[in-house]
Amino acid sequence: MADRTLNVVSICGSLRQGSYNAALARTLPQLAPEGLSLKPAPAWDQMPIYNFDIQNTTGFPATVTAWADAIRSADGVIIVSPEYNWSIPGGLKNAIDWVSRMKDVPFKDKPVAIQSCAGGVLGGARMQYHLRQSLTSVDALLFGRPEILVTFAAKKFDEKTLALTDQPTIDIVKQQLAGFETFIRRLNGRK
């Protein structure tokens, strides 16, 4: 059915209590168009560091299969992540590495949009391009524009409540989410 609600999972790349990326991820349901329902993917923070020997002896850990199942059953994925040392935070990359080894790779043909918040002027751009590279290796279908690069994040969120207060950021996030809905529906129409 063309107009059913699309279920999208959000994945946050930061575990920090006061994380701006987590705050942005929490805000997404309020900014999403009517046709798009958002919920967080299961946590990835208890996944062991990828090791083929674990996969080969005890199989994929339960945390990995839960994460993979949530991605597989979603219509799309939004990754909201900081940039660590010009790249993808290790824990998030580890999670992608784990599921990339599965027979039924959950990111295959999965529409994915990316957002990042950072303390500085580049807004996590380098992380986004590394993430695009890794996700292309697992056959994800990456949403292009608009990009969401929240620069100087401390100025865009309320210091106490972490509510997103910056109107231009709110506007462009809404625009991305609306574009992402159209992108997913267009891809679904081609199946």
Ligand SMILES: Cc1cc2nc3c(=O)[nH]c(=O)nc-3n(C[C@H](O)[C@H](O)[C@H](O)COP(=O)(O)O)c2cc1C
């Ligand atoms: C290990 C580490 C590496 C970082 N490297 C970068 C970086 O390469 N580029 C950048 O813009 N910010 C970098 N930062 C600063 C983050 O942008 C900033 O801490 C941001 O608030 C982290 O996201 P969060 O609030 O969601 O945890 C780094 C922070 C940490 C903890």
